[in-house]
Structures are given as C-alpha cells and as structure tokens.
Amino acid sequence: MHLKSKLSLCRFWARAIQTASLPSQRRFLARSTAYLRAVAVEALEREQGHCRSIDDYLKLRRNTIGVKPFFLIHEMGTDLPDEVSHHPVIEELAECIVEFSLIDNVKSY
Numbered sequence: 001m002h003l004k005s006k007l008s009l010c011r012f013w014a015r016a017i018q019t020a021s022l023p024s025q026r027r028f029l030a031r032s033t034a035y036l037r038a039v040a041v042e043a044l045e046r047e048q049g050h051c052r053s054i055d056d057y058l059k060l061r062r063n064t065i066g067v068k069p070f071f072l073i074h075e076m077g078t079d080l081p082d083e084v085s086h087h088p089v090i091e092e093l094a095e096c097i098v099e100f101s102l103i104d105n106v107k108s109y
Helices: 003-019 022-047 054-064 067-077 088-107
Strands: none
Touching: 003 022, 003 067, 022 054, 054 088, 067 088
C-alpha cells in the first residue's frame, strides 16, 4: 500500500472510532479485511494470468465490488447491535444490494 493511501486510511480510522460503536468497528474491520483479501486474490490472479470461469469471477467480484464495507461507513454513527446487523432479513437485503451493484457493474462492460 502506498504511503498516501496508508495515511488516508489512518486519518479515516482515527475519525471513525470517535463516533463508531465497538460492534460497528468490529464489523467494519471484518468486512474491510474480507474486501482487501479478495482484491489481493484478484490482483495476484491477474498478475499470474489466471482466468476464472464466469461463476468463479462473479463469486469473487461480489467481494471486490466494495459494497459491503460501504454499508458499514453509513452505519458507523449508529449503535446498531450485532443481533440487528446479522438478522437474516438484513443480511438478505444486503446481499440483494450487492447483486444489484454487481449486475449494474457487469452490464457496464
């Protein structure tokens, strides 16, 4: 990661923890970590010339599109308990939004 990116991330996190509840912070870190890992896999595979099947590509793209961490930025100022955030209906709605974003992203190519 470039120094400028690291500094921006550190400034963001320093501000975020001032208002974000601990559960929101944990969720943000977990989903951001999953996002960054997926991006690293995508970059490594691209560097190695690996070509995924369409199904495998879409599975990975659901994690690299960045929608899940984005949700949590909006959640940071709330004190949303894990029981609400992980409720099956909320999780299904989140997956629907990811799918809509994925479809919109793929159709733009």
